[in-house]
Amino acid sequence: MDITDGSDGADGFSPDAPDEEGTSARERRPRPGARRDDAVVQKANESIAIRPKKGRLTLLSRRIYNALLFHAQQQGVEEKQYSIPLATLIGDAHFNSRNVALLKEHIREMQTTLIEWNSVGAGEQRWTSSQLLGAVEIAERGSGYPVIISWSYPDRVRERLLKPSRYTRILLEVGAQMRSYAAAVLFELGMQYLTSPSRLTMREDLFWWASVLTGRSDVEKVDYRYFKRDVLRPALAEVEALQQDFVLELIEHKEGRRVAELQFRVLRRSPAPLEVAQARNTFDLELVDRLRQLGFKDEDAELLYTRTDEALLRATVEHVEQRQRNAALPPLASAAAYLRDALRKGYAGAPGTAATPAPAPGVAEAPSPALQASAVQASVQGIRDEWERAQARDCEARYQALPEEERERLRHAFEDEALPALMAPIARAWERDGPASRVAGPLFLRWLARRWISAEPTEKDLLEFAIARGMLQLG
Secondary structure (H helix, E strand, O other): OOOOOOOOOOOOOOOOOEOOOOOEOOOOOOOOOOOOOOOEEEEEHHHOOOOEEEOEOOHHHHHHHHHHHHHHHHHOOOOOOEEEEHHHHHHHOOOOOOOHHHHHHHHHHHHHOEEEEEEEEOOEEEEEEEEOOOOEEEEOOOOOOOOEEEEOOOHHHHHHHHOOOOEEEEEHHHHHOOOOHHHHHHHHHHHHHOOOOOOEOOOEEHHHHHHHHHOEOOOOOOOHHHHHHHHHHHHHHHHHHHOOOEEEEEEEEEEOOEEEEEEEEEEEOOOOOHHHOOHHHOOOHHHHHHHHHOOOOHHHHHHHHHHOOHHHHHHHHHHHHHHHHOOOOOOOOOHHHHHHHHHHHOOOOOOOOOOOOOOOOOOOOOOOHHHHHHHHHHHHHHHHHHHHHHHHHHHHHHHHOOOHHHHHHHHHHHHHHOHHHOOHHHHHHHHHHHHHOOOOHHHHHHHHHHHHOOOOOOHHHHHHHHHHOOOOOOO
16 A cells, blocks of 8 residues: 655654643543553564565564554454554654655555464464554544554454453563664574573574565575675674673584584573673673774674674774784775775775685685684783673672772772763663663673773783693693
8 A cells, every 4th residue: 555644754753842732742542652661562473473475574674563563452352443643653662763755665565575474272273364553544634633654463463462362571661672673583493492491493494584584585595604794793793782681692403514504502601690691692892992993883883893893893993903003005095995895805804815805695715814813812812801700890899899988989080981882772771770770780890991901911921821820730
């Protein structure tokens, strides 16, 4: 259907304008729906790992779908049509744009994408082919009134979506923080199988997983090496970084030497004490800041950090910084673009390496010497990370021994210096729980370590530390 609202431009609605009686649009909302950090959608299990049979799905369409499903469940399965102010949907879906035409395009994706539903009930199995959404309407009543979006679901799946017998509770806010479609799917799968006795997801072939994790129905060929490099690894790292409930372990099932099928094991994270929180589950603010200094916008720097192996990213940043300092070479037109190119071509730490075109996914590629060297560097970085964690534990003990007035002064200093640079979920965790937060607490300890321990460890210090911890063996 064609969706019209009177304007496709950025000024197509004014969500909070008062009417003649002084009542704001927010107060006139027909249904409760203000965005809340604790909003939970009960998502039918068969609607999590959906494989499009026609068309494609995107990250934003999945966010929109989850937000619409949440509000429809709030309004009840007995309704045939659901409606909320468009501004509410934009907030809940983290749309971050007032371009209604773009929103419509993603809604059309859900209306035209054909999916298959497989469900098992009491003594029966059911297969259904359907669209994700039915009719959608965006209506503007004029100045002073909110723009309203109304939608429905295909009759065959409406009750199973809004009142599912088997479902997974998805925290809307956490799901909306995922930066890639694959990570969004894996996050929901992890939540689904977290309470399963086996904690093992479905076992499917590569084509199935490639379609499910990319939202594409046109997958014809999968080269596992590049699918793992470009889709699986970044998504797994993203899921691990942006939530604290579980870790996903990739399981490869082989036929001979060829990986034929995949599944995932969901490993619950125990509520670890603050002093032993893993540094790899936090954000290195210093490294993110170095990306900003190379010309990345805040959001782009955080996204690149989340989706890239930290050791490789650090080596590449150092390579670009060395390249900038080399007066014998012409200045870089864009340090950010050069860094992205260096990551793709894998010549971090090798300034003299000639640039070669990056292979397209599905094309064979020999591992570069730089990538092989990055494995060694990663192990060295692991020793440094463990050293930093030990320093953080010492800093926590020192912090806990301080008078409350001094601890409060340090918390305020951290908020002034570091909080503005934190990603939104981490900042909210700090505001809610302070140093006790499993998400923000390790960052606070690392900040204390940098404040109190100014000297960098020498190679001798790291070597002695690694031997004492049993990380290295002599002889």
